Amino acid sequence: MAEESQKWVLMVTAQTPTNIAVIKYWGKRDETLILPVNDSISVTLDPEHLCTTTTVSVSPAFDQDRMWLNGKEISLSGGRFQSCLREIRSRATDVHDKEKGIKITKKDWEKLNVHIASYNNFPTAAGLASSAAGFACLVFALAKLMNANEDHSQLSAIARRGSGSACRSLYGGFVKWIMGKDEKGTDSLAVQLADEKHWDELVIVIAVVSSQQKETSSTTGMRDTVETSLLLQHRAKEVVPKRILKMEEAIKNRDFASFAQLACTDSNQFHAVCLDTCPPIFYMNDTSHRIISLVEKWNCAAGTPQVAYTFDAGPNAVLIARNRETAALLVQKLLFCFPPKSDADLNSFVLGDKSILKDAGVESLEAIESLPAPPEIKDPSQRHRGDVSYFICTRPGRGPVVLSDESQFLLNPETGLPK
């Protein structure tokens, strides 16, 4: 190792996407190792619109492991952080940075402390799987820093120890988390089914739903479901395995009708087992129900699915449109039903890929007010103003990448402290 007195700082910055499950993960068979009761399948969301950026750094000058999330220092003492740090450290290998003249041996890593800074480019509290992107990014960046030569699947098994669904954020496109059989969890990891270019017509619109209700955390919720639901085991053992096979086929064949049917029914069944939990868990609210009803009526009238919906542990709708044309129609319908409050501006009401607004012919707040009523709506006089906080337009996206542009680093290259 280089002289400690030299006070060098070595760092790596990575960017990792979030993901949305289309066959849901709900229920652990092992709480500590985070081993699920069934396989799950997800779509990775474009990191341009939803991602975590994490800078990890190491220096002999650091006297303890520290972490900052969105600029605020947080504790690393939790078991989940410790699991990830321990697992990556144990896989660290020699690092030689010729440019900086730094040599770190496999053994040195045991004594060196790290600084970590992480930032989500979307609201953490919005229920958009920030912990999935976060733990995936932490593990990916640490593995790069410590030269842990594991492939993405092996890293996914480590990220899984931080947050189950994080394992699916190690790949872009379409990803399967295989539940595995090993009781130590070595085979519970993610594999890529297809990359993001495989099915690039899909457009994803997220409705971030206003909610006053305190939600049950997914950790607590799934524990309660495992302990009390009399339907969960039937779902996990009898229903999901067949759906996984069908969903893999649907993705392989870009069969939107099957994809949508499976995604919608599986989302609903996940919420059904939540309701079958004691006490019952309600993640969807009346706004979520209205969005489902709109999509179901549209799909039914069209004769074949135009849009798939899926809801995670919260009221937000993730809507997957079969193509860009359908997405523009979807945005029109959604903006009609859920216009912004009068003090809003369009720029902060529709985020992400705003070009969809042009396709939808909605380039001003006034245009929202004069949209035609969708035929799916019974009472067009009833518009649910303010019930959706904002929309994010996005698409399937790539997996983790290392960022080399220093301006994107979250830690000061000299001090290893937040910029």
Add this chain to the structure above:
Amino acid sequence: MAEESQKWVLMVTAQTPTNIAVIKYWGKRDETLILPVNDSISVTLDPEHLCTTTTVSVSPAFDQDRMWLNGKEISLSGGRFQSCLREIRSRATDVHDKEKGIKITKKDWEKLNVHIASYNNFPTAAGLASSAAGFACLVFALAKLMNANEDHSQLSAIARRGSGSACRSLYGGFVKWIMGKDEKGTDSLAVQLADEKHWDELVIVIAVVSSQQKETSSTTGMRDTVETSLLLQHRAKEVVPKRILKMEEAIKNRDFASFAQLACTDSNQFHAVCLDTCPPIFYMNDTSHRIISLVEKWNCAAGTPQVAYTFDAGPNAVLIARNRETAALLVQKLLFCFPPKSDADLNSFVLGDKSILKDAGVESLEAIESLPAPPEIKDPSQRHRGDVSYFICTRPGRGPVVLSDESQFLLNPETGLPK
């Protein structure tokens, strides 16, 4: 038969209660015979507060079967009415009314037409099982008129052909609908588990929840669930049979903790299979969820259940309090959370057994405004004014009775037409 020219009219008036299932009926194995996929158990509600009154009459002067519901003539051509009429007619026996000098033989009934008038003492559209009370009353009154000497269980099997849950309204107290095995449905009928005096501390508060949403009818809903839910059969075959046995025990032993736990989890599981239906069925709304949350928190804090909740095919909450003291507390909490709109009057906001208001210390609208915030509520500044249309306070009640007071007859004794 007496001379047709005499134009005599013979009539019977009966009153039949409604009922609320505490182990739910959802799903038919035979659509025409209305045979369920599982047993169910209900509590009969006091007819003083919720009942149907039906007058059935016969006269040689009637040239067709006719029926009036709440004063408005309705068609009897539907299969369900026809099944009930046919089944009762086939069981008719000789009638001899000495006072009026009328003799009707078993054979005469085939040619005679009936007039029927039915009236609910509660809003039909409120989703309070009006069809259950209605068909039970129709069958019970016709059986009396036609001297069909069947016991209540046999009549229940006929009422079942009108509306499945109607069979449970042939008895007071606590009633089990045995699904039966016979493919013709002869053994699918109701039996009384205990009469209403067996457990008379129970107090029932119904919250009639305001809703703009058009609900899926239970007939359509349960058909869709049978056809599409992958959880229903598991519920019907594996879960409900065990719950039925436990619920029978709980009722027998007046074990409120078990009763409440079973009623709540079974209500939630019924709504879970609705959600697992394609397209999903939502009967509960945000107000329903808030009421469940209030009760769950209260029960949890008390260490043992104080109140059970159950929801049928709509957003209304049926709340069963362990005793009158608990019911008074329940009414306080509910009135705090769901006060009436400012233009309401207390008399039309709390219906049924209004004496509970005195126990709750709420004898004016002003008293509602100054109620203390329940500890279960996180944000006491948020009161959901107008979200409950009205409350009905009631209790377990008796089964069908014949009314002899002519002033309660719904048809004119001379003409057989609505009064």
